[in-house]
Amino acid sequence: MVTLKKSLNLLAAVIFTASSVFSYAQTNAQNLEKSIEETEQSVAETLEAAEEANHEHPIVEKTQAQKVQDHITHHLADDYSFVFFSDEAEGKNYGFSLPVILIDNGLKVFMSSEFDYGKKVVEKDGQFYKLYHGKIYKTDAAGTIDYDDTHHPTNEKPLDFSITKNVASLLFTTALIFVMFLGLAKTYKNGANNLPKGFARALEPMVLYVRDEMAIPNIGKDKYRKFMPYLLSVFFLIFLLNLLGLTPLGFNVTGSISVTACLAIFTFIITQFSANKDYWKHIFWMPGVPVPMKIMLAPIEILGALIKPFSLMVRLFANITAGHSVVFGLIAIIFVMKEALGTGGAIGIGFFLSTFLVFLEILVAFLQAFIFTMLSSLFIGMAVAEHEHDEAHH
Amino acid sequence: MELPNIIGAGLIVIGAGYGLGKIGSSAMDAIARQPEAAGKIQTAMIIIGALLEGLAFGALILGK
Structure with a gap:
């Protein structure tokens, strides 16, 4: 390791210890919270299946490992809202939404809560927007998303200057x-x-x-x-x-x-x-x-x-x-x-x-x-x- | 991931591991010979380690 000056050594130790204690405590609490959620798994799965149908996906039951993978990819990508934890059983997310700023025939500003995590289509000045897999697309009133052969959306994207999570x-x-x-x-x-x-x-x-x-x-x-x-x-x-x-x-x-x-x-x-x-x-x-x-x-x-x-x-x-x-x-x-x-x-x-x-x-x-x-x-x-x-x- | 990619990733990790081992062992030797220069040797060691790591990560990401 790097040779540190003594005072810095002490400081670094204090900062590191403090931040980690905070982090562990929260991790533990979250883990326990999630394990409680696990007991309500069966309810969650039916709800998720219903939600999937809504998203025009084929109904496939996700295994636990796939869910984990989805969660990790979701965390690594940018987002339009802060979600601290979510209740799968009730389909609720706890966090706060951030402003979305689009430039598309003029400036359009609204809160990302209007998307309701991708469930709703937002209408601004006669133009419809839909949040789909972390990106905003222009759609019609029903929120139709067209796909190409490789299952990528072909809808037009507006110029996006949103205050995202990052x-x-x-x-x-x-x-x-x-x-x-x-x-x-x-x-x-x-x-x-x-x-x-x-x-x-x-x-x-x-x-x-x-x-x-x-x-x-x-x-x-x-x-x-x-x-x-x-x-x-x-x-x-x-x-x-x-x-x-x-x-x-x-x-x-x-x-x-x-x-x-x-x-x-x-x-x-x-x-x-x-x-x-x-x-x-x-x-x-x-x-x-x-x-x-x-x-x-x-x-x-x-x-x-x-x-x-x-x-x-x-x-x-x-x-x-x-x-x-x-x-x-x-x-x-x-x-x-x-x-x-x-x-x-x-x-x-x-x-x-x-x-x-x-x-x-x-x-x-x-x-x-x-x-x-x-x-x-x-x-x-x-x-x-x-x-x-x-x-x-x- | 395809099979060739997996083999390539493995080869990259083997190469990076070998390189890091060489850097570490040489630095240990150097520090044993000249303990008073330990700080400078460690800094140089970390820089070379970082360059190696950048190469390995670059190869892993480009090969994905």
Whole structure:
């Protein structure tokens, strides 16, 4: 592991312990809640079958494993509402809906509760919309969805600028970071050597960690200042989003490829626009090698510059997605293995395994934020590095 | 998943595991020889591990 400063070590331990306790308590409560629901399974199945018929699906009874799989895919995808838990027996979802904003012959704003989780067709100014498998389609009054050969809907989609679950989570986390760092910023305004008060004192070691372990060694003592705002923002945003993703709030923001792609593009743009002459020379006309080699190296170097942000994007996305699916999978042991182990045994094993996995995920949450920031500063450092003028190296 | 994809995913994991093992063992050797440089070695180890992981994940996702 990374060598941490002692104060940071303590802070990290406190943060991690607190967040995990919160998470476990909720997981346990949810598990128990779900196990109670299990007893009403037969009622739920008939209800679901009726609902399925409504959805124009062929009526197939889903096995427990398929349900778990559906639940995981649903969690990993974006959504138009926050659902904390749902009552299958009564077909009720507990959570809150978020605003839907569509641009389709003018601006149309309404709450996603009008869709009633895909059961109802919404009419706005003579145009009908239907929520189908997490996406909004234009339909007729009856809500007909046309399919192509591979069972994909062919209906037209309106331009969608909705405040979805991911957008709301991102806004919430940004506001949280803003509030957290306001105090720290105020202290430094009064004098560079002031000691921060309250929660800000806990944040200072982490800021110093980003500066001393990532920015200065990789970018260099003279140039790191310009990039600190970006590196700090990206570090704390990813770290906080990863940690909140482990709580039962149901955030899966860093496990959404569009979010990580956006972050990677930021790093790419900052790298390219802060690059100096030497960087471009090393890409297009590598010094110190024969001319045929220079021509061969140029495409490889260009490709390399594009692969760097791509790997940043995929690494964060894949790590968080994999982590969330495995945590869900282990919790699902409770339902899948219920017959084999008995309800008590299944809850015990599922809880035991998921507890350890969540510990591992807390480590991954920090490690991924660290790696993203570290590699960003490394790439920026490579772009701004001053080369001594001996053209023989490389 | 098709059978070739499953075999490919297995090969990727074998390769990534071998690579991580090499990185870990070399880092252990280096730390044993120079314990005072442990911090720097660990940071370098994690960076290379992350690059390897990015490659492996990229291959797994593109091959899916």
